[in-house]
Amino acid sequence: MEHAEILHRCFRCGYCKLPGSYQDLNCPSYLQYRFETYSPGGRMWLLRAWLDEEIPSSARLQEILFSCTACGNCVEHCVFPKFKADVLNAITAGRGELVNEGSVPRRVSDFFKAIHLYGNPYKLPEADRGAWAKGLGLEPYRGQEYLFFAGCAGSYDERGQKMARAVAGLLKDRGVSFGILGALERCDGNEVRAMGEAGLFEEIARQNIAQFLDAGVVKIITLSPHAYHAIRNYYPRFNGIFQVLHYSQALARMMSKGKDQGADTPLTVTFHDPCYLGRHNQDYLTPRMVLAALPGVELAEMDRARVDALCCGGGGGNFFTDLLGSGPDSSSRVRVREAAATGAQVLAVACPKCAKMLEDAVKAEALESALRVMDLAELVQARSV
Amino acid sequence: MEEIYRELVKIVGERFVSNQPEERFLYSRDPGTMEPHAPDWVVMPNTTEEVQKIVRLANRQKIPLVPMGGGLVLSGLSRPLQGGMVLDMKRMNRILEVNEASSYVVVEAGASQGMLQAYLKKHHPRLKHSIPDAPPIATIGGNVLIHGSGHLSAAGGFHSEMLNGLEVVLPTGEVARIGSCSASPYWFSRSPLPDLAGLFLGWHGTTGVVTKLAIKLFPARPWNDVGIFVIEDPELAPDIIRRLARVQVAEDILAWMSPKPDWARGFQMINIAYGAETKAELTLKRNLIRESVRPYLERKVGGFMPLPPDMKVRFLEAPQSTLAVFADVNKGGGFEYVGAIMPVELFAPAFRKGLEIAERRKVPYSLGARIVGLAHCMMFFYAYAFNRADQADVRRAQTALEDTNALVLEMGGIPWKAETPAQKQIIKKMDPNTFALMNRLRAVLDPQGIMNPGNWEA
Numbered sequence: 001m002e003h004a005e006i007l008h009r010c011f012r013c014g015y016c017k018l019p020g021s022y023q024d025l026n027c028p029s030y031l032q033y034r035f036e037t038y039s040p041g042g043r044m045w046l047l048r049a050w051l052d053e054e055i056p057s058s059a060r061l062q063e064i065l066f067s068c069t070a071c072g073n074c075v076e077h078c079v080f081p082k083f084k085a086d087v088l089n090a091i092t093a094g095r096g097e098l099v100n101e102g103s104v105p106r107r108v109s110d111f112f113k114a115i116h117l118y119g120n121p122y123k124l125p126e127a128d129r130g131a132w133a134k135g136l137g138l139e140p141y142r143g144q145e146y147l148f149f150a151g152c153a154g155s156y157d158e159r160g161q162k163m164a165r166a167v168a169g170l171l172k173d174r175g176v177s178f179g180i181l182g183a184l185e186r187c188d189g190n191e192v193r194a195m196g197e198a199g200l201f202e203e204i205a206r207q208n209i210a211q212f213l214d215a216g217v218v219k220i221i222t223l224s225p226h227a228y229h230a231i232r233n234y235y236p237r238f239n240g241i242f243q244v245l246h247y248s249q250a251l252a253r254m255m256s257k258g259k260d261q262g263a264d265t266p267l268t269v270t271f272h273d274p275c276y277l278g279r280h281n282q283d284y285l286t287p288r289m290v291l292a293a294l295p296g297v298e299l300a301e302m303d304r305a306r307v308d309a310l311c312c313g314g315g316g317g318n319f320f321t322d323l324l325g326s327g328p329d330s331s332s333r334v335r336v337r338e339a340a341a342t343g344a345q346v347l348a349v350a351c352p353k354c355a356k357m358l359e360d361a362v363k364a365e366a367l368e369s370a371l372r373v374m375d376l377a378e379l380v381q382a383r384s385v
Numbered sequence: 386m387e388e389i390y391r392e393l394v395k396i397v398g399e400r401f402v403s404n405q406p407e408e409r410f411l412y413s414r415d416p417g418t419m420e421p422h423a424p425d426w427v428v429m430p431n432t433t434e435e436v437q438k439i440v441r442l443a444n445r446q447k448i449p450l451v452p453m454g455g456g457l458v459l460s461g462l463s464r465p466l467q468g469g470m471v472l473d474m475k476r477m478n479r480i481l482e483v484n485e486a487s488s489y490v491v492v493e494a495g496a497s498q499g500m501l502q503a504y505l506k507k508h509h510p511r512l513k514h515s516i517p518d519a520p521p522i523a524t525i526g527g528n529v530l531i532h533g534s535g536h537l538s539a540a541g542g543f544h545s546e547m548l549n550g551l552e553v554v555l556p557t558g559e560v561a562r563i564g565s566c567s568a569s570p571y572w573f574s575r576s577p578l579p580d581l582a583g584l585f586l587g588w589h590g591t592t593g594v595v596t597k598l599a600i601k602l603f604p605a606r607p608w609n610d611v612g613i614f615v616i617e618d619p620e621l622a623p624d625i626i627r628r629l630a631r632v633q634v635a636e637d638i639l640a641w642m643s644p645k646p647d648w649a650r651g652f653q654m655i656n657i658a659y660g661a662e663t664k665a666e667l668t669l670k671r672n673l674i675r676e677s678v679r680p681y682l683e684r685k686v687g688g689f690m691p692l693p694p695d696m697k698v699r700f701l702e703a704p705q706s707t708l709a710v711f712a713d714v715n716k717g718g719g720f721e722y723v724g725a726i727m728p729v730e731l732f733a734p735a736f737r738k739g740l741e742i743a744e745r746r747k748v749p750y751s752l753g754a755r756i757v758g759l760a761h762c763m764m765f766f767y768a769y770a771f772n773r774a775d776q777a778d779v780r781r782a783q784t785a786l787e788d789t790n791a792l793v794l795e796m797g798g799i800p801w802k803a804e805t806p807a808q809k810q811i812i813k814k815m816d817p818n819t820f821a822l823m824n825r826l827r828a829v830l831d832p833q834g835i836m837n838p839g840n841w842e843a
Contacts, residue, residue, distance in 0.1 A: 008718045008772070008773040008774040009713055009716055009717065009773075010718055011416050011709055011712040011719065012416050012456075013416075013457070013522075013709040014520050014521075014522030015520055015521070015706065015709070017522055018499055018521060018522060021503045022497070022499025022500060022503050022522075023500060023503035023504070023507070024500060033400070034401065034429055034473070034475060035408055035411075035473070036408075036411050036456065037407045042411055045410075045411060046407055046411065054410065055406045058406060058407070060405045061407055079707070079709050079710055080709075080710055080712075080713050081710070082713060
């Protein structure tokens with residue numbers, strides 16, 4: 001197994017379970033399950049035990065490995081500089097071993113099957129992929145400056161579609177030259193990769209790269225930080241080198257000429273850093289620049305922000321497999337309670353998965369009257385003239 | 386077995402009980418060198434009432450019960466030596482009360498050191514607790530109960546001395562309160578009542594399950610500094626440490642001797658951390674510390690090391706996150722240490738003989754001493770790294786630890802949170818009447834012998 005050589009080097013000191021402030025548990029699966037086995041160090045030791053045949057492959061081992069949200073908190077806070085970068089890679093590789101062995105939870109195999117058969121995890125027709133853009137008058141991609149990549153959540157998920165429409169609408173209003181692939185777009189593959197199906201990810205990446213290159217794509221704006229991560233950091237391994245922007249970065253460029261004009265009634269906003277923009281790509285500033293450019297908006301940070309942000313629980317495939325489960329200790333519910341405690345009226349997000357996870361959590365916590373989940377583009381639209 | 390599982394599910398819910406191979410594997414060991422012993426069940430209670438029900442069940446069925454905090458003791462104390470249940474206490478992690486006026490906090494036993502530190506920083510920034518150099522996920526309850534020490538031990542002694550009171554589920558299931566909280570709504574002190582806390586301190590979970598405790602808080606000063614006094618002759622250390630401690634300025638005095646980093650090799654470094662309300666007070670304290678060791682400065686046999694600001698920040702960090710990294714010194718993932726509680730006057734032989742053991746057993750080492758009180762004693766530590774993937778290397782470290790435990794006892798010290806073999810060595814040296822009293826107390830408290838059996842046994 002790749003990275004097997006670091007498994008025994010984990011001391012299980014537990015820094016990986018916490019944010020930098022140590023204030024509370026910051027590993028979503030450990031927060032939810034509380035057994036040591038569900039912590040990053042627990043996974044490292046179990047993987048080693050499994051490879052050494054000290055424990056058998058089991059449904060529980062699968063659940064333990066696949067409930068990791070790949071949020072990167074462990075990588076960020078591990079105190080072992082010589083191998084910390086590969087802690088999450090080792091867990092992903094462990095998932096890969098289970099995939100190769102054919103021992104994965106049913107929900108995970110269903111996810112892979114859906115990608116194989118439908119090209120998306122929603123099991124919806126590929127022909128419907130561009131339906132989110134209906135009525136917006138967006139152009140198909142034919143050599144414009146940017147390709148806007150909506151991704152699976154932006155194409156099929158109701159909350160994601162709303163967000164994709166907000167982003168694309170803004171880009172259009174601000175005169176950005178861009179096109180979409182519509183029904184021709186394919187899954188970016190990030191969750192497939194994070195769930196350890198390296199072969200399928202490579203296939204998806206190569207198909208996308210070929211399509212992008214054929215169409216002459218040079219610059220891409222992604223809706224999802226997950227797609228941003230895959231295209232920016234993994235497609236180059238297959239010679240797919242593109243200039244990739246997350247949509248918040250595109251918005252920041254559009255808004256870089258000072259405060260936006262528009263509504264300036266006071267509005268307190270707290271921002272939830274998406275893991276794949278923040279910890280995985282170290283961009284904490286751009287979304288805050290967007291918020292700072294909005295008239296009347298005051299940013300109230302949560303205690304856990306930037307490198308310490310608590311994941312919404314939707315990463316690593318859990319948005320689709322839900323192996324993390326629900327309940328008051330699910331990270332999405334803990335997160336919205338934390339957001340509400342800031343006194344903010346709006347919980348701003350920059351990822352369709354976060355939007356959905358946190359919106360559901362707001363309902364579960366009965367916080368609808370106090371806290372509204374809005375993505376950055378929706379906020380910009382709402383505050384614009 | 387299945388019936389017990391169902392009973393446990395009834396008490397804490399299905400999500401918080403496991404009899405699965407994964408949990409049985411992981412809870413059978415800690416990061417130290419001791420061999421694994423698997424539990425039959427791992428249970429995570431959320432309330433004192435749930436702990437009571439679990440204890441009563443264990444009692445009825447005569448099932449061994451092992452309470453566990455952070456699981457970071459390294460000497461294997463939370464391994465269930467005779468199987469049974471491991472009680473992972475970390476769901477009980479609430480901070481229940483901070484009394485600013487009387488400077489104490491009441492927490493559930495599973496509250497982590499880091500969580501309390503962050504809570505105080507946010508809500509009571511003028512107060513702090515003495516945090517050990519264990520990782521921040523270590524529990525307050527666990528550390529107090531093993532007589533831990535930490536970043537305020539020069540000012541306040543062992544963490545068990547900072548204990549104001551506790552709530553404990555006795556091995557027969559009754560809940561008892563110890564200290565002022567037994568007769569008052571306040572958790573201000575263990576005095577003036579008969580001090581029953583001693584029935585639970587240092588017993589390694591063999592006398593009950595502590596569910597709540599109150600510990601003393603101390604001023605968190607806005608101005609903080611650290612100095613490092615460096616010497617080359619360990620014989621000088623006891624007098625220097627006494628002088629530094631008796632000025633009563635230091636919050637923490639920590640000596641360390643390590644072959645790494647290279648610049649530290651061959652020296653004994655003594656960190657002195659202190660805080661102040663104002664810059665002027667900090668300067669005054671710095672001068673007092675300096676004055677205390679002036680004879681050594683004048684003889685040029687010791688001196689304060691110039692410290693760049695970033696290094697000061699690192700040395701003032703509590704807990705010291707770099708300590709865990711010692712485990713990776715040879716890419717091995719493991720270390721364990723003997724923490725020897727001993728008089729400061731034994732510093733030089735403790736150091737020299739520790740070096741001899743490390744060299745003889747060819748183990749990577751780091752030595753040091755945390756000073757407790759005004760140099761009333763010290764926790765001298767001998768840390769040995771090992772490669773977890775190499776059984777011969779693990780055995781080498783184990784042998785070095787065994788040699789060190791024997792050495793400590795021979796010198797007149799006592800191994801702290803000792804592994805079970807070292808406990809037996811301690812018992813051999815112990816006054817037989819003391820051990821007989823321990824056994825009598827234990828028999829009264831735990832008639833079925835269910836609590837962490839195998840510990841403190843001859």
